[in-house]
Amino acid sequence: MKISSLALLFLSCLACAQGQARGGKFSGGQVLFNSGGFSAYTGEIVVNPPAAYSLGGTTKNGNTTTDTTYPSGNPATVFRCTDVNMTPGKTTVPGYNAGEGGSGAADLVSPDDYALRLEGSSGYYFITLFNPNTLVCGDPTTGNVITQDKNIASPGSSSSVEAFGGGTFGQGTPGIYTVGGQTTRSTSATQITQYTINTHGGATSTWGQFTWAPIADAINALPINSAAWTASTSYAYGATVTYAMTSGQLVTYPTPPSTITPNVGDLVQPASGCSPTTAFKAITVTGPTSGSTPNWNSVCSGTQIGSITDGGVVWKGIGGPAVFVYQNTGTAGTSGSSTPSFVPASNHPTLLTTATDSGGIVWTNICPAVSPTWQSWGGSGLNSLVPSEALSTCTYGVHQSQNITGIAVSGGTATISWAGTSFLKAGPATISGASVSACNGSVTLLTANANTATFSAGSCTASTGGLAAGDVFTTNGDQGSGIFAVEWDGNLNVYHTFNTATLIQTDNLCSTGPAGGGVSCTGGSFSSTAHGPLTGTACTAFIHNVKSRYGQYVIVAKQGTLGPATCANGSYVWRAQQTPFAASSQVSELPFQPNHWDDMRNNFFAVTVAGYPANVSGYGSFAVKEPLGTLPFAFPPPTVWANFPCSTSSAPYTSIPPCQEQTYVDSHLSCAYNPGMTDTWPCMGTMYNLLTLDIKPFMAWQGEEIGVSTTPVIPYSSFPVAAPIGNTVYRFGHTSNWNTSGTFSAQFAISEVAPSGNFIFFTTDNQGTFGSITGSSPTVCSGACTNGQLAVAAVPASPSCVGGPVWEPNHNYVVGNIVIPITAGNAGSGGTLDIFQVVSVGSSGGVSGATQPSGFVSASFTTPTPTQVTENAGVNQVVWQDIYTAPGANGGSLCRNEVLGMKLPH
Secondary structure (H helix, E strand, O other), X not given: OOOOOOOOEOOOOOEOOOOOOOOOEOOOOOEOOXXXXXXXXXOOOOOOOOOOOOOEOOOEOOOEEEOOOOOOOOOOEEEEOOOOOOOOOOOOOOEEEOOEOOEOOOOOEOOOOOEEEEEEOOOOEEEEEEEOOOOEEOOOOOOOOOEHHHEOXXXXXXXXXOOXXXXXXXXXXXXXXXXXXXXXXXXXXXXXXXXXXXXXXXXXXXXXXXXXXXXEEHHHOOHHHOOEOOOOOEEOOOOEEEEEOOHHHOEOOOOOOOOOOOOOOOEEOOOOOOOOOOOEEEEEEOOOOOOOOOOHXXXXXXXXXXXXXXXXXXXXXXXXXXXXXXXXXXXXXXOOOOOOOOOOOOOOOOOOOEEEOOOOOEEEEEEEOOOOOEEEEEEOOHHHOOOEEEEEOOXXXXXXXXXXXXXXXXXXXXXXXXXXXXXXXXXXXXXXXXXXXXXXOOXXXXXXXXXXXXXXXXXXXXXXXXXXXXXXXXXXXXXXXXXXXXXXXXXXXXXXXXXXOOOEXXXXXXXXXXXXXXXXXXXXXXXXXXXXXXXXXXXXXXXXXXXXXXXXXXXXXXXXXXXXXXXXXXXXXXXXXXXXXXXXXXXXXXXXXXXXXXXXXXXXXXXXXXXXXXXXXXXXXXXXXXXXXXXXOOOOOOEEEEEEEOEOOOOXXXXXXXXXXXXXXXXXXXXXXXXXXXXXXXXXXXXXXXXXXXXXXXXXXXXXXXXXXXXXXXXXXXXXXOOOOOOOEEEEEEOOOOOOOOOHHHHOOOEEXXXXXXXXXXXXXXXXXXXXXXXXXXXXXXXXXXXXXXXXXXXXXXXXXXXXXXXXXXXXXXXXXXXXXXXXXXHOOOOOOOEEEEEEEOOOOEEOOOOOOOHHHHOOOOOOOOOEEEXXXXXXXXXXXXEEOOOOOXXXXXXXXXXXXXXXXX
């Protein structure tokens, strides 16, 4: 997903290594790191990728290989980690991903290299053993990921995988894996669980055995269990209370049933049908209800309550009864004798609406009192004792009448303007329950201020998908709706909570300290202290995610603003543990937001940051390292990948890269390799061709696993510098990735880096050699085609999946060739691009034009008359047929992705 430096929607990325300095050997004989650096190729010429790695088809063949395309240096050893046979009981897993939900920066490899976490494309999180000496993933006996029979306390079935959840390894003791939310062992949305895994000690039959225990619970940090408001009660600043809406404030279905026409945002709370009681909000109203009582029970199970349509009304559950939490954002005081007007006259308990009490108390709505419906894991923290996460309880969201004054659609963006105070939710943007559906691709918020929002939406038509005056922005308890960032400090047993809507930090301390345990504070009780308002920022916003490997600094990425807030471009930097509390520095904002980033022990690292001289005596600059402990933040920040020889001419950049490389490449790098936590070691991972997503590069680093040195550091004030400064880019090998998968992590070959600095694991389809996501090869249609069938016999022959390289200009094509278009915006959402096949060529052969056919963008699969696009009409014309449009029912033939590894050359 491409995000400009002004974007308010950020991708997730994590942090750098933690724990003690590492060296020497473990019992398995594995050297943890070599302080001498790497011996890979470091030149800047374009290096084309090799043929697909010979590592097997649907199953791995045990081979290892090397990428010998580089002219010098030692190549990495490439091996295959995953295949279809590793997850018993889950044979439908369509592929495996490295990385953390599209981020390359999480700590997903055990510090001893003997275990790593994988993500299944079906949403499961597995842990597999890995032998760093033999380069084989899987249990040494079965070859499987860790299964439930490895649970020491209560062994389960060897045919059932252990769902470890989306957590992280720490960087201290090997095998410690910490996770928030649901796993095989926990059904709680708030519990923090810690696994201790035997990665390779003792007999091989015991490898993978684990114990587990809950160590904390974010319920202790959230205000959802606050007591109800009471009269004549002393309330401190930041105190929280709950208020249950009355029957007069709720919509009631008539008895006997008859039709009603509620307003968008109205709430109904059925007396029966859901247990526990659940309220539903009207999210779309196009007419009256049906006149009969809906079957509420059909959609009220689980935490993310579903929607139900009743005539012209769509109701969506909020995850619990119509009880809302309010925080005192006024002053400490004593409540009055009568209940404040917690709910406005509209009966819409909108986020941040206020009610005035006596004694200077102002109660501000901070979402329903429901269990979290969305959670984003931030990291395990130093020594796996300072985990962080973000959570959302904002299932009612924002329903506010907007006076939309203008809608303009041009090319790939849609701009919406309105009058009055505004609340936004973005990514994808939902407006009155419907996306900007006339746009091709999902909708991403690019920029926003008090009265306008601009969205990137692939290719938009002149239509606006029914948008009109009176439509409203809503939030529905998913990513981009939360306002609570939480960090638990297990050293003190204190929960820190940052409310991004009220800019208040609340500390909940267990009176018995660590001895009381983080789950329930055994033998004591939690006491709450609110600090604020935080003055280091004036920005109120929803949360996209949080990331913190060490816990000292928690990076809270914003997603959309709340009201007419004044926001910088970058994420919040939250110093949760800072003592004494300092309102001016507890939270601050980075003055810039790069595409993708990682946090080191004391620095913020990012690649492709604009704002530096594009050409200083023939040299360019590329990456930055912002000190997190120094305020105000430097802007532009110091650069660490600087003054490499670069070209100001046009592509291709055969011998040296362009000076404006930010336009052509993007990356998901990790700084997990950080011996001694000195922040001076290379950050590593995938760099890809941002401009076209083509496997064929036109400049250095595209489609490669690389390492970027992070020292020396040059402050911006030192520019221009007319000579190289000694930075190095290590080029370990190519990703061999076609980018045709339907998952974000596979499209962009997301990687994960071992803290030892010995390995990179990455996601790839290996040029379509791993088969399809269901194991069925595509067939040639006979008569009317179905979505995902080949139009003609493929060239090369007998493909195992529907996929291919990116379309290329001035290229010779023959009947049967398969390509995907150059449409980075369409792929950026993680969606699958349409796929095209050559069905005929001109009398003198097929040659593509200088620019991609415009028809690729608007085409879609149709039957029985197929959609065809002709380019370069005449004797060299090429006629393309659309053979796949997502999400096709026959999409099982799409290319499968697996996880490969590289053993890095030291």
